[in-house]
Amino acid sequence: MDTRTALLDSAERAARQRGYDGFSYANLARDVGIRKASIHHHFPTKADLALELVERYAATFADALADIAERPSNGAEKLRAYLGLYRDALAGGTQLCLCVAFSAGRESLSPPVLAVLNRFHADSIAWLEHVFASAKVDRSVSGVGDIGAEARATLALMEGAQLIARGAADLDQFNRATAAFAARLSPASRH
Amino acid sequence: MDTRTALLDSAERAARQRGYDGFSYANLARDVGIRKASIHHHFPTKADLALELVERYAATFADALADIAERPSNGAEKLRAYLGLYRDALAGGTQLCLCVAFSAGRESLSPPVLAVLNRFHADSIAWLEHVFASAKVDRSVSGVGDIGAEARATLALMEGAQLIARGAADLDQFNRATAAFAARLSPASRH
DNA sequence: GTCTATAATGGGATAGAC
């Protein structure tokens, strides 16, 4: 594999486990098998690396959301898939969504990275608002209230449930924290 | 004020803004007005400081929960007060609950600090389970399902809503994310 | 593209005078 990609992969794993301040070029160098000075050839500064990391992550996530949105499914099924994204991102209780992991050490981040993070949040909320709006029409989700509030509550629930599960290193904590939310979603139809 | 207390206060502010890795003895020294070497007289290592910090915070929080629990109020009013604790902890969008702030850089923390953090979470969940159980009886909260799931979902919602509000540096984001939850609580009676 | 070598900085921590 491409050294550059290997570095990004290694950095993503580390960042999602330990946050931005929690990984160093020395870690990456050991992990990838080159010297730390060589990393600067690919990413001149750590801020450059972080920016590309978060951009790549946001793009991948946005693709996943677009993929879900395009499916010919109702609101409940889209939200179930959304829930699955956050469950999978936990990697069994060891990792967080990169944006949650970066949200903590926020003050260490460069302005461009913060900008991507904020966009990620705004896009997520907009996507959720859209899905909740369609769910209100197709009646596949019970008790849908104000769309903006639903979207923010859902995002908060995902991020908080990740923190709880990560703290306990136990994926089941995520499932329990999101059980009531999942119960609002009408069952998947058996095609 | 006591130098020791001033150091703890300064450290708490810094930690809740920037996480464990995000503050240093140099910061505290500048803030409190002594030299950084002097801090070691009060707290030999940073792990010692962090432990006392998190213990003090957990104790204060536990007192607040006990205070709420002892009030002659129904489940809804207790949960409203709980919500208020997390809203106030945001300090208008600039700070997180210490346990949320520490949850991120988890891997940097010493085992004793992690232990206090885990106890904090467990105690919070137990407290919430108890309140939801009583709310099920007094019918002051709508649609109460499984107690354990309700408790974990509520904790996750608080923590996630804090992250969202902090990211936007806007307290109102917290209110919006928790609006649906607040709407489940029966209105406060006018004595 | 990767290496060795080396800044330059900042971190936590210690010794010992006052």
Added chain:
DNA sequence: GTCTATCCCATTATAGAC
């Protein structure tokens, strides 16, 4: 209890050979 002075280490980053 606080200070100065110092240590050791890890960090990001650069220069220049190969």
